Amino acid sequence: MRLLYSVAITVSLLANAASSQSIGDPIAGEQAFKNCMACHQVGDSARNRIGPVLSNVIGRVAGTYEGYRFGSDIVAAGEAGLVWTPEQMFDYLDNPQNFLRSFLGNDRARAKMRFRLRDEQDRRDVIAYLASLTTASLSSDICVTNNSNETYFFAVDTGGSMATSRVTSELTPGETLCNADEIATNSFVSVFESSTALEGCSRLVGAGESEGLVRYAEFDRCEWVSHNG
Ligand code: HEC
Incomplete structure (x- = not known):
């Protein structure tokens, strides 16, 4: 039952993503999230590590998680209106630095996240996994x-x-x-x-x-x- 819920949520959260993108699989995404665990935690006891906590990141304003020292450029992006929708995160994960540069229109913007997830299916899956953890919609x-x-x-x-x-x-x-x-x-x-x-x-x-x-x-x-x- 819980699985059914998370799939339904994922479908609705990703419905606005570009139509060429297929829907990610939250189960595969849990595996793909292993790429992120060196720096990020999720769940009730999650703490900020090299990167910020990613529980409930979908729908969050970029650069705002409490107690984490974000780079100034991602904070500026959040102030300029960047909210982590599945679509924005899909582009960010491919290349955080390029994403911030184009979002801010600033060729010298820098991303503190030095990791890129290039495989498109992995990106869709990991986003579906993070969306399935968004407790408020359950x-x-x-x-x-x-x-x-x-x-x-x-x-x-x-x-x-x-x-x-x-x-x-x-x-x-x-x-x-x-x-x-x-x-x-x-x-x-x-x-x-x-x-x-x-x-x-x-x-x-x-x-x-x-x-x-x-x-x-x-x-x-x-x-x-x-x-x-
Ligand atoms: C080598 C460490 C590292 C890895 C691996 C990594 N990240 Fe990050 N991530 C960071 C850091 C550092 C930041 C803070 C970025 C900043 O301040 O500019 C960040 C920021 C983020 C943000 C923005 C969060 C916010 O609150 O604005 C998201 C989303 C994110 N990472 C997702 C991921 C996902 C998903 C993965 C795995 C596919 C991943 N990251 C892998 C280090 C990492």
Whole structure:
């Protein structure tokens, strides 16, 4: 059952990738991930090593994982809007340095990651594997992740405009809040500068979907993973 879920998630996450690319296999990807383990960890007890933790990396803003000292160019790419979608990661893994140079339009940009995964199928598989580890999508829960680099106060309301249940929490960068209520309708996720702030930003989210805050801005002009402005 768990396998079925992860395959379904992978299909939906990769649906936006270029149509010439076939879908990766998360099982083969677990093998291909051995290439990455010299520098990266995943899972509950994962720690930053030579490279940052890669749990929940899909949907994360580049260069933001807490406690890791990223190179200045990948941080600049994140600030310029780079979010790790399967498609972006597919190009990054082929050649991190070229990817950053073309993303930033800067011929002198440097990647701290000195590893290239050239085989296209390996890249698709490893991305499918990382997507299968993205915990927030594994149920019909509605979740919001703080993908920004500051701490904010979040709320997840289920039951649409009837707002039958609300969970709230302060989230540090990278943390996720889910509302596990049974839900049949769309729901809202909201972010506030603090628990006492009256105004913030809200987004309508479908049942079983997740949203991530990329950057907080006043007057409901926050940037979200699935929507800018
Ligand atoms: C030799 C060490 C090394 C290997 C092997 C390696 N990486 Fe990395 N990786 C890094 C380093 C160092 C960074 C930080 C890059 C920076 O700061 O510019 C990084 C960054 C990343 C990022 C960006 C993360 C973020 O939060 O922005 C992704 C995605 C990534 N690596 C995926 C992979 C995958 C998938 C593999 C295996 C196919 C892999 N890496 C293999 C060292 C490595």
